[in-house]
Amino acid sequence: MSKIEFNEMLLSNADFLKPFAVTLTHDNEAAKDLFQETLYRALANKDKYNVGTNIKAWLYTIMRNIFINNYRKKAKQSTVFDNTPNDFLLNHNQGAVANAAIESINLKEVQQAIYNLPEIFRNPFLLYFDGYKYHEIADMLGEPLGTIKSRIHFARKLLKTQIERY
Template identity: 85%
Template sequence: MSTIEFNQMLLNNAEFLKPFAATLTRDNEAAKDLFQETLYRALANRDKYNVGTNIKAWLYTIMRNIFINNYRRRSKQSVVFDNTPNDFLLNLNQGAVKNEAIANINMKEVQEAIFNLPEIFKNPFLLYYDGFKYHEIAEILNEPLGTIKSRIHFARKLLKTHIERF
């Protein structure tokens, strides 16, 4: 099959790929990119097309494989979106000096606030603070899991009201 014949057959049978690309990606721009990449790969690999086979199935397979490979590639990458304002960069040249005395005072205030909690909230919170999981705390204190979660939640709320400047 000549290059012109293959190109003509490709153009005649490529339109069904657009809705399929939109279904796969659920994004108009990504669908356009996927469609273009599929046509590019089909043209680049026209020597692998067997004359007489279903061109639509061949193109469908190419598109599906590109989509799957791109999905796998994206899932391995960790993407973090930073939507925070960058106002803090305005005074970037100002140096911050770490003051351990203030940090120690702040930590003492936090510990004092924890130990001033009612016993019903303090015990589960201290276990959680020490690194135990909710279900482990529930087993240790012989309480239902939901009770432990709510007590830790209320302990956090009480601490937040006692220590407002943090």
């Protein structure tokens, strides 16, 4: 098959791809990009097209594969962009503290609040804070699971009321 014949066959069967692209992306601009990428890949891989193969099915497969690959790339990226004109990164992962002295005061305040908890709440809370699961704490302290969950919940509530917010 000559290049001209392939191009004519491609153009005559390309219109059905546009609604399929919109169905996949649910966005007109993304659908246009997907459509163009599909036609580009079809032209770039015309040597892989076997004469007699259903051209529509071949193009559908190309488009579907491009869409799936793009979706997987976006899922792995996990970077969220703000839709403002400047495209700011939302999850920049910078946890800078403005003042180390304030941080140490806050830490001391939290430690003091935990120390001031009644022992019945303090022990399960500290074990939970150290990474133990509820059922492990219940086994260690010999208490029912619901009691441990309740005590940890009340410890959190007491800490929230005792710690002042700046």
